Amino acid sequence: DAKTTQPTSMDCAEGRAANLPCNHSTISGNEYVYWYRQIHSQGPQYIIHGLKNNETNEMASLIITEDRKSSTLILPHATLRDTAVYYCIVRVGLTGGGNKLTFGTGTQLKVEL
Amino acid sequence: KAGVTQTPRYLIKTRGQQVTLSCSPISGHRSVSWYQQTPGQGLQFLFEYFSETQRNKGNFPGRFSGRQFSNSRSEMNVSTLELGDSALYLCASSLALDSNSPLHFGNGTRLTVT
Numbered sequence: 001d002a003k004t005t006q007p008t009s010m011d012c013a014e015g016r017a018a019n020l021p022c023n024h025s026t027i028s029g030n031e032y033v034y035w036y037r038q039i040h041s042q043g044p045q046y047i048i049h050g051l052k053n054n055e056t057n058e059m060a061s062l063i064i065t066e067d068r069k070s071s072t073l074i075l076p077h078a079t080l081r082d083t084a085v086y087y088c089i090v091r092v093g094l095t096g097g098g099n100k101l102t103f104g105t106g107t108q109l110k111v112e113l
Numbered sequence: 114k115a116g117v118t119q120t121p122r123y124l125i126k127t128r129g130q131q132v133t134l135s136c137s138p139i140s141g142h143r144s145v146s147w148y149q150q151t152p153g154q155g156l157q158f159l160f161e162y163f164s165e166t167q168r169n170k171g172n173f174p175g176r177f178s179g180r181q182f183s184n185s186r187s188e189m190n191v192s193t194l195e196l197g198d199s200a201l202y203l204c205a206s207s208l209a210l211d212s213n214s215p216l217h218f219g220n221g222t223r224l225t226v227t
Contacts, residue, residue, distance in 0.1 A: 003160060025151050030212070031212070034215070036218075041201075042220050042221075042222075043117075043203050043205075043218035043219050043221050044205075044207065044218045045150055045201070045218070046215045046216065046217055046218075049213075051213075063193050073194070090180060091212050092212075093211075093212050097143055097169055098150045098161055098169045099161055099169075099205070099207055099208055099212075099214070099216055100146070100161065100171070101146075101148075101156075101158065101216060102158070102159045103155055103156035103157075103192075104155075105155060
């Protein structure tokens with residue numbers, strides 16, 4: 001599976017944009033970049049995903065570099081409830097289809113007043 | 114739309130016993146995957162089912178098994194429980210098998226083996 005590298009932790013002031021980087025230099029052309037977050041004792045929450053183009057939804061924006069070797073998740077106005085572990089995942093297609101996600105250690109985002 | 118529902122939320126079992134966990138996917142979702150989360154190993158893929166067939170399997174011993182029913186609901190079973198099986202077991206569902214279909218997770222079943 002394509003490996004991802006994320007900072008271990010980041011801090012962000014409430015109301016400011018949180019920019020979470022992810023490196024995935026070995027990504028292949030047909031592999032999607034997914035972002036999930038996990039708040040303690042809950043299941044991972046899907047945030048956004050993309051292949052080549054930048055994507056935006058009600059939760060966040062995903063910026064993928066032109067060479068697709070890195071991406072940035074942007075939470076435009078972080079709140080205390082955005083404090084969580086954020087996982088960047090390169091989703092690899094499996095033989096016969098499949099949905100295996102390989103989670104790394106993620107980035108612990110702490111949003112503070 | 115209801116999310117992925119896992120039952121029970123918490124479970125305490127004794128070493129050597131067996132346990133069955135249940136997962137109801139989002140309505141219309143046909144793929145169900147199971148993951149184990151522990152502090153030491155993080156989130157690890159167990160297996161995936163689609164149309165009642167196991168499509169993929171992770172690196173877990175045969176004590177871990179699962180099945181999917183015709184209504185897409187899924188169960189996983191762990192036999193001969195070991196202390197190391199204590200973990201949060203997460204179920205995820207998706208619309209289809211392709212890489213463009215996001216997985217949506219439930220809040221898991223917390224299993225404690227004593």
